[in-house]
Amino acid sequence: MTHLQPGDPAPDFTLPLDDGTDFTLSQQLGRPVVMFFYPQDDSGGCVDENQEFSALAEEFGARGAVLVGVSPDGMDSHQAFRRKYGLAVPLIADPERRAIEAFGLWQLKKLYGREFMGLVRTSFIIDAESRIARIIRATRIKGHAAKMLEGLDEMLAKG
Numbered sequence: 001m002t003h004l005q006p007g008d009p010a011p012d013f014t015l016p017l018d019d020g021t022d023f024t025l026s027q028q029l030g031r032p033v034v035m036f037f038y039p040q041d042d043s044g045g046c047v048d049e050n051q052e053f054s055a056l057a058e059e060f061g062a063r064g065a066v067l068v069g070v071s072p073d074g075m076d077s078h079q080a081f082r083r084k085y086g087l088a089v090p091l092i093a094d095p096e097r098r099a100i101e102a103f104g105l106w107q108l109k110k111l112y113g114r115e116f117m118g119l120v121r122t123s124f125i126i127d128a129e130s131r132i133a134r135i136i137r138a139t140r141i142k143g144h145a146a147k148m149l150e151g152l153d154e155m156l157a158k159g
Contacts, residue, residue: 003104004103004104004132005132006129006132006133006134007087007129007131007132008132009130009132010124010126010130010131010132011025011099011102011103012025012026013025013077013094013098013099013102014132015070015092015094015098015099016092017068017090017091017092017093018065018075018079018082018090018091018092018093019090020075023068023090023092025130027123028066028130029128029129029130030157031064031065031066031128031129032063032064032065032066032121032123032127032128032133032155033065033066033067033068033073033124033125034060034065034066034067034068034125034126034148035068035069035070035123035126036049036053036069036070036097036121036124036125036145036148037040037069037070037071037100037103037105037119037121037122037123037124038050038069038071038119038121038138039118039119040071040073041071041077041080041081041091042080042081042086045141047073047085048141049121049144049145050069050085050089051085051087052072052141052144052145053067053069053088053145053148054086054088054089054146055088056087056146056149057088057144058088060149060152063152063156065087065114065152068088068089068090068091069090069091070092070094070099071091071092071093071094071119072095072097072100072119073091073093073095074093074095074116075093077093078091078093078159079123095144100119103124106118106119106120121137121138121141122135122136122138123138123148124136124139125148125152125155127153127155133155134151134154134155135152136148136151
C-alpha cells in the first residue's frame with residue numbers, strides 16, 4: 001500500500017482542478033479533506049465511485065470537509081467526465097503523478113497475469129491540521145464513499 005501512515009503529515013501539493021483553479025492541500029488547513037484517488041476517468045469502476053461520492057458530496061460538505069477526486073487524467077478529460085455524468089465532486093488533474101506518487105499510490109499491479117505500473121485506488125482523510133487521519137484502500141468500489149463518510153464521522157467524533 002502506501003508508505004504513509006495515520007498521524008503522518010500529508011504531502012503538500014498544488015495541482016489544477018477541472019474548473020481551472022488550483023488546489024493546494026496546505027491551504028485547506030482548519031478543515032478536513034477527503035481525497036479519493038482513482039485510476040481513470042470514464043471507466044466502469046471509476047464512474048461508479050465518482051457517482052457515489054457525488055451523491056454524498058453534500059453530506060461531506062455538511063461536516064465541513066473538502067471533498068476532491070484525484071486521477072492521472074488531464075483537465076480536458078476531467079471536464080468531459082464531470083459533464084457526462086453530472087458529477088458534483090471537483091477533480092484534480094495529476095497527469096505527471098506528483099500527488100499520486102507523493103502519496104505512494106503509483107505501484108506495480110497485476111491484472112489477468114499481466115504486471116504493470118498503475119494507481120492503487122485509495123482514499124485519505126486528512127484532518128484540520130493536515131495530518132493523515134485515515135487511509136482506506138478501495139477494495140470494493142460499491143459502498144466505498146459511504147465508508148469514507150463513516151471514517152470522517154469517526155474522526156470528527158474523536159475531536
